[in-house]
Amino acid sequence: MERPQPPRRIRLSTNPAPEALAELKLGDVVYLDGVIYTGREGVYKMALEDGADLPLDLPAESAANFHCSPAAMQREDGTFNLGAVTATASFRFTKWIGKWFAKSGAKLILGKGGMSSADYRAHFVPNGAIYLTTVGYGTGALLGRGVKKVRALHWRKELGLAQAMWVIEVENFGPFIVESDLEGNSLFERENAKTAANIAKAYEGTRPAVLKRFGETDDRSDELI
Amino acid sequence: MIPLDLIQRTAEVLMEKAAIEIPQDYLDGLKATAAVEDGDLSSFVLQAMLENYEAAKEDRRAMCGDTGCPRWYVKMGNEARLEGGPVGLEAALRRATANATNNIPLRPNRVHPLWRTDHDNNVGINAPEIEYAFEPDSDWIELTTVHKGGLFGTDYRMLFPSDGIEGIKRFYLDSLVAFGKRGLACQPAIIGIGLGGSKDTCMVLGKRAACLRTVGDRNPDPKIAALEEELKELGNSIGMGAMGFVGKSMVVDCHIEVGYCHTGGMQMSVHAFCLSSRRAVARLYANGRVEYRTDPEWFTQYQRRETVEWNAHSHQEESA
Structure with a gap:
């Protein structure tokens, strides 16, 4: 068997220049330096639906939004114990992402599993942003090693520890894989297209269930037998 | 009588082991998988995971940032006696879950399904799940924690x-x-x-x-x-x-x-x-002895029995 080829490895700032993003290719492995912040459904709702003012200066402080809740705790003296960090699946946040770019000026969305190339073309490309996916999933301990310091914890009381906005200083923070480029192409969709050809072969000799489910027909007037 | 504080202390150790130490059987299985993987990206991912397990153990930090939903499987020997009874046991497991969430730390994943209330300790209504099974001719209790995504x-x-x-x-x-x-x-x-x-x-x-x-x-x-x-x-x-x-x-x-x-x-x-694949197991004896392992050995002949009566002797003969 041919030995698998390791991917290209790149260090990137969390406030990256457009030229640095233009050089990235799908499948490159990226390690980040700078400041990231977590933001997922709780933060998006607070900022975009309830109209709360952002508690930090974006994108000046950071242009990297991590879809993440860390395994972390705030001690009674206010200091933090942060162990592992891994992403949560990003496809669930599509409905907020366009407005979030407008409000935050983010250039990097970090998360699990990416979004669709339609989302990239509609929301990422016009904002000069790309998507980096975590690896595994998830390399929580390796990412935890890249954390230098928790700089701030916002909306702790309003959202709880898991949904609060963690602002984290990082160094050599990774690995991430480049999932989308500045043209809006998706690595996952490229890989899906490659695996699609073989899937029918795996299904040979199987049989559809005698009782169907909605979804296998989308006509609700259909019977399922 | 198995003391309650032993149950709670052991449960806290199990929470930490499960979150940090990948079980050897899964590690061996993943290494075998990685050895035959020839996809470039897929292979890179598996190597990163193998490094991640090492990092978690070295640093004593959770292997994944999503530390799952902690739950408990309790197996009680038919002759086991617990200080505080089953109610005491459940209180000890809930305390251990909350303490370990803070001390390791784990991600406080558990929230109310509608109001999204988070107690920041992985404890709430019907959480953590505690499931029970029993085993004949034994006086120990076995605790298994699983932290499944x-x-x-x-x-x-x-x-x-x-x-x-x-x-x-x-x-x-x-x-x-x-x-x-x-x-x-x-x-x-x-x-x-x-x-x-x-x-x-x-x-x-x-x-x-x-x-x-x-x-x-x-x-x-x-x-x-x-x-x-x-x-x-x-x-x-x-x-x-x-x-x-x-x-x-x-x-x-x-x-x-x-x-x-x-x-x-x-x-x-x-x-x-x-x-x-986070799981950790301990068997506790009345004399205070605790044996840790990663194989729950849950599905015994007794758990899979199909007859009306249980006759240990005849089952042993069948399997011999």
């Missing part, structure tokens, strides 16, 4: 006898392909399959098949064991590897558990225990 990779379907093995394979592949794309199931995984029972027991059996059996373990029914092997191969032949990249590492192992079901049905559930 909760969002992707599991499905249930009512199949019928006429669906047959072909229908089982179809639903199995549907589950792997649906959740394998983009790696939502965090594969390669231990796939657990529940067949039969009622809808709820089918889910319970499949989850236990994924979480409470080790890589390499086989069902004692030789034909079910052969089906486990066949489904493992089938899953790895899809052409999809870690993160849904081109590859062949989807299933580290496949386990099937069955329960007698309605004569007209053939319930099926599929569960994926992920790249962070």
Whole structure:
């Protein structure tokens, strides 16, 4: 068997220049330096639906939004114990992402599993942003090693520890894989297209269930037998 | 009498072991998978995971940032006596879950389904789950904690006898392909399959098949064991590897558990225990001795019994 080829490895700032993003290719492995912040459904709702003012200066402080809740705790003296960090699946946040770019000026969305190339073309490309996916999933301990310091914890009381906005200083923070480029192409969709050809072969000799489910027909007037 | 503070202290140790130390059987299984993976990206992902397990152990930090939903499986010997009884036991396990969430730390994942209230300690209404089983001729208690991720990779379907093995394979592949794309199931995984029972027991059996059996373990029914092997191969032949990249590492192992079901049905559930297959076990004795391990040894002959009466002696003869 041919030995698998390791991917290209790149260090990137969390406030990256457009030229640095233009050089990235799908499948490159990226390690980040700078400041990231977590933001997922709780933060998006607070900022975009309830109209709360952002508690930090974006994108000046950071242009990297991590879809993440860390395994972390705030001690009674206010200091933090942060162990592992891994992403949560990003496809669930599509409905907020366009407005979030407008409000935050983010250039990097970090998360699990990416979004669709339609989302990239509609929301990422016009904002000069790309998507980096975590690896595994998830390399929580390796990412935890890249954390230098928790700089701030916002909306702790309003959202709880898991949904609060963690602002984290990082160094050599990774690995991430480049999932989308500045043209809006998706690595996952490229890989899906490659695996699609073989899937029918795996299904040979199987049989559809005698009782169907909605979804296998989308006509609700259909019977399922 | 098994003392309550021993139960709580042991439970806290188990929470830490589960979150930080990948069980050896899964690690060996993943290394074997990585050795034959030839997809460039899929292979990179597996190497990163192997490094991650080492980092977690060296740093004593959780292996994954999503530390799952902690739950408890309790097996009590028929002769075991607990200080404080079952109510004391449940209080100790809830305290251990909350303390460990703060001390390790774990991610406080558990929230109210509607109001999203988070107690920041993984304890709440019906959480953590505590499930029980009993074992004859024993005076120990065994605690197993499993921290399984909760969002992707599991499905249930009512199949019928006429669906047959072909229908089982179809639903199995549907589950792997649906959740394998983009790696939502965090594969390669231990796939657990529940067949039969009622809808709820089918889910319970499949989850236990994924979480409470080790890589390499086989069902004692030789034909079910052969089906486990066949489904493992089938899953790895899809052409999809870690993160849904081109590859062949989807299933580290496949386990099937069955329960007698309605004569007209053939319930099926599929569960994926992920790249962070977190489980830890301890047996506690009345004299204070504690033995730690990673194999729950849950499915004993007694748990899988099918006769009206339990006669240990005749079962031993059968298996001899």
